[in-house]
Amino acid sequence: GQQLNQSPQSMFIQEGEDVSMNCTSSSIFNTWLWYKQDPGEGPVLLIALYKAGELTSNGRLTAQFGITRKDSFLNISASIPSDVGIYFCAGQMAGANSKLTFGKGITLSVRP
Amino acid sequence: EAQVTQNPRYLITVTGKKLTVTCSQNMNHEYMSWYRQDPGLGLRQIYYSMNVEVTDKGDVPEGYKVSRKEKRNFPLILESPSPNQTSLYFCASSPASSYNEQFFGPGTRLTVL
Numbered sequence: 001g002q003q004l005n006q007s008p009q010s011m012f013i014q015e016g017e018d019v020s021m022n023c024t025s026s027s028i029f030n031t032w033l034w035y036k037q038d039p040g041e042g043p044v045l046l047i048a049l050y051k052a053g054e055l056t057s058n059g060r061l062t063a064q065f066g067i068t069r070k071d072s073f074l075n076i077s078a079s080i081p082s083d084v085g086i087y088f089c090a091g092q093m094a095g096a097n098s099k100l101t102f103g104k105g106i107t108l109s110v111r112p
Numbered sequence: 113e114a115q116v117t118q119n120p121r122y123l124i125t126v127t128g129k130k131l132t133v134t135c136s137q138n139m140n141h142e143y144m145s146w147y148r149q150d151p152g153l154g155l156r157q158i159y160y161s162m163n164v165e166v167t168d169k170g171d172v173p174e175g176y177k178v179s180r181k182e183k184r185n186f187p188l189i190l191e192s193p194s195p196n197q198t199s200l201y202f203c204a205s206s207p208a209s210s211y212n213e214q215f216f217g218p219g220t221r222l223t224v225l
Binding site: 009031033040041042043044045048088090092099100102103104105 | 116145147152153154155156157160170171202204210212213214215216217218219
């Protein structure tokens with residue numbers, strides 16, 4: 001299947017810091033999404049992006065759909081302890097029955 | 113409350129003993145899907161269903177079956193489980209109008225001995 005690359009696998013930041021993570025692919029995607037998984041729970045949708053260049057915010061989170069349509073990034077500002085979790089990017093290629101492809105996720109740790 | 117429920121949440125079984133993990137959603141969603149999550153591999157899709165009686169393979173369908181007889185239910189069947197199917201399983205649902213904005217269940221942790 002299509003590959004979405006997220007790295008590094010883990011990130012460690014201090015409370016209050018901003019953090020950026022990106023997601024890249026060698027293929028073009030029509031939709032980019034960012035999900036967060038809290039420990040012991042299922043992923044929850046954070047932001048969905050549908051247009052190249054689109055910049056969308058959700059509270060302290062901001063995500064962008066890359067102009068080339070091969071990447072997306074997520075920024076978290078002023079991190080707090082509850083930001084801890086796994087952040088997945090997901091992408092969907094064109095097509096009525098196109099599947100959602102997930103990246104492997106980045107585990108974020110926030111030191112108080 | 114709008115939700116996706118899975119049962120059981122935890123299961124330990126033995127190789128070859130058939131099992132079913134149920135998934136139900138109360139949001140009248142057309143699209144449902146099963147994923148497995150393994151360390152270092154992220155979420156991989158097993159099967160998905162665009163609507164009742166319509167199912168299709170995801171990226172890792174081997175060893176699994178599904179059925180979609182009713183809109184709200186999408187059970188995952190392991191006819192003969194093997195240890196490599198030990199994993200964390202998630203069911204998800206979404207409306208046809210935005211089927212990539214998926215709502216996930218709480219997960220089922222399966223161990224096959």
